Amino acid sequence: MSILNVEHLSHGFGDRAIFQDVSFRLLKGEHIGLIGANGEGKSTFMSIITNKLMPDEGKVEWAKDVRIGYLDQHTVLEKGQSIRAVLSSAFDFLYEMEQRMNLICDAMGSADETELEQYMEELGTLQDLLTMHDFYLIDSKVDEVARALGLLDLGLDTDVTELSGGQRTRILLGKLLLAKPDILLLDEPTNYLDAEHIEWLKRYLNEYENAFILISHDIPFLNSVVNIIYHMDHQELNRYVGNYEKFEEVYEMKKMQLEAAYNKQQKEIADLKDFVARNKARVATRNMAMARKKKLDKMDVIELVSEKPKPEFHFKEARTPGRYLFETKDLIIGYDEALSSPLTLQMERGEKLVLTGANGIGKTTLLKSILGLIPPLMGEVSLGENVMIGYFEQEMSQEIDCTCIEAIWEEFPGMSQYEVRSALAKCGLTTKHIESKVRVLSGGEQAKVRLCKLMNRESNLLVLDEPTNHLDVDAKAELQRALNAYKGSILMVCHEPDFYQAFATSIKDCSKWTTRKI
Numbered sequence: 001m002s003i004l005n006v007e008h009l010s011h012g013f014g015d016r017a018i019f020q021d022v023s024f025r026l027l028k029g030e031h032i033g034l035i036g037a038n039g040e041g042k043s044t045f046m047s048i049i050t051n052k053l054m055p056d057e058g059k060v061e062w063a064k065d066v067r068i069g070y071l072d073q074h075t076v077l078e079k080g081q082s083i084r085a086v087l088s089s090a091f092d093f094l095y096e097m098e099q100r101m102n103l104i105c106d107a108m109g110s111a112d113e114t115e116l117e118q119y120m121e122e123l124g125t126l127q128d129l130l131t132m133h134d135f136y137l138i139d140s141k142v143d144e145v146a147r148a149l150g151l152l153d154l155g156l157d158t159d160v161t162e163l164s165g166g167q168r169t170r171i172l173l174g175k176l177l178l179a180k181p182d183i184l185l186l187d188e189p190t191n192y193l194d195a196e197h198i199e200w201l202k203r204y205l206n207e208y209e210n211a212f213i214l215i216s217h218d219i220p221f222l223n224s225v226v227n228i229i230y231h232m233d234h235q236e237l238n239r240y241v242g243n244y245e246k247f248e249e250v251y252e253m254k255k256m257q258l259e260a261a262y263n264k265q266q267k268e269i270a271d272l273k274d275f276v277a278r279n280k281a282r283v284a285t286r287n288m289a290m291a292r293k294k295k296l297d298k299m300d301v302i303e304l305v306s307e308k309p310k311p312e313f314h315f316k317e318a319r320t321p322g323r324y325l326f327e328t329k330d331l332i333i334g335y336d337e338a339l340s341s342p343l344t345l346q347m348e349r350g351e352k353l354v355l356t357g358a359n360g361i362g363k364t365t366l367l368k369s370i371l372g373l374i375p376p377l378m379g380e381v382s383l384g385e386n387v388m389i390g391y392f393e394q395e396m397s398q399e400i401d402c403t404c405i406e407a408i409w410e411e412f413p414g415m416s417q418y419e420v421r422s423a424l425a426k427c428g429l430t431t432k433h434i435e436s437k438v439r440v441l442s443g444g445e446q447a448k449v450r451l452c453k454l455m456n457r458e459s460n461l462l463v464l465d466e467p468t469n470h471l472d473v474d475a476k477a478e479l480q481r482a483l484n485a486y487k488g489s490i491l492m493v494c495h496e497p498d499f500y501q502a503f504a505t506s507i508k509d510c511s512k513w514t515t516r517k518i
């Protein structure tokens with residue numbers, strides 16, 4: 001049974017086409033991985049099928065009464081909302097039924113016999129629906145899910161805007177779990193999750209009986225939960241049965257077959273053209289030459305799709321610093337309250353140190369405290385001699401209203417336009433991306449702009465906060481290679497062991513010093 005039908009969908013931004021004549025069908029129980037390079041339109045596709053964005057052309061049709069649960073990578077939670085309020089909002093449709101019941105009860109006092117009969121019938125239906133959906137057990141269900149996701153320890157009355165990105169993601173996942181939708185739409189759900197909760201989500205999705213569409217660049221995660229791959233590439237959407245590994249195998253085979261067919265056809269075209277050129281002037285062979293010319297004209301020419309520019313990351317290295325890059329003495333980090341016990345740390349030249357641990361325990365706060373971006377609650381931080389830092393923040397401000405070229409020029413006013421364009425192109429951005437406003441780019445493309453800034457400033461210490469978030473497979477692999485080759489030191493927060501184990505010299509579990517309950 002088809003839950004969603006998408007027919008002949010086309011969409012673009014300005015003169016930049018995102019996809020052309022795309023069709024898609026979602027069947028009951030399918031676990032779909034929606035993949036593609038940064039900027040291919042995966043999040044745009046999700047926005048269109050959830051009616052947040054109108055397509056230029058085409059039709060989106062959901063089955064009747066389908067309930068959709070959508071986890072958007074850019075979902076914003078409102079200030080003043082508590083964790084309990086967000087989780088309970090999963091049952092808004094039930095609260096609306098209760099409100100309708102109360103209105104009916106009020107209206108029954110002045111109703112005639114016919115109206116009374118209709119009200120009684122509607123009241124019975126609503127009562128049955130509320131009972132079927134466990135309406136009178138909502139509070140206990142909220143507590144149960146909050147406990148499973150480690151949210152109970154944060155306090156369900158806590159304002160959601162006080163929480164970390166990972167904690168907010170867990171709240172939104174909890175809301176979806178409580179809502180029990182007919183289909184889940186998940187856009188980069190693992191970006192802000194720690195290893196423990198990625199495992200939890202993996203188990204949940206494997207046991208999930210309904211359909212879901214998942215956008216993710218986390219290949220081990222994808223491989224473990226999906227059974228269908230839809231590949232978005234060069235404005236097309238193609239279906240592959242199996243997980244990501246199976247897709248790669250079939251995709252490479254199709255590519256090789258197309259290249260072989262292309263080469264064979266090019267040889268045939270060259271032979272036909274040669275025959276026509278040599279024989280069209282001769283009376284005896286003119287008819288044969290014209291026949292071959294007609295064959296050439298009618299030939300359906302195979303075209304090879306041009307390869308997308310692959311990113312090349314090379315970090316400029318500054319002069320050698322002193323032995324110690326930074327030292328902390330009895331450092332207590334936090335904002336209004338302490339997030340850590342007193343920390344006495346030091347980092348030596350040449351180290352590539354990765355900080356791990358659950359979300360919300362203060363990893364980002366520690367980085368910002370070391371960099372002097374936020375003051376410590378107690379203790380002190382001192383930087384070593386000749387330390388030149390390159391800092392990659394977890395997210396870019398969405399209020400930036402400039403093009404990619406302007407964003408780089410602002411940081412490096414001495415660069416020529418050619419140098420700026422070349423620098424952005426090396427990060428895997430096309431001409432159309434480079435000339436676009438930064439805020440209209442995908443999360444992965446925005447990350448490449450920030451990496452471009454980082455690469456063009458000399459550093460001997462890279463401080464990286466979740467640098468793999470949003471990056472596609474090629475960009476992630478290239479970043480891993482570049483960090484492995486970097487001769488300077490690295491201090492990084494990351495939740496992907498497959499990424500950092502290739503170059504990390506030491507790994508610290510921050511949960512050992514946090515004062516937060518996890």
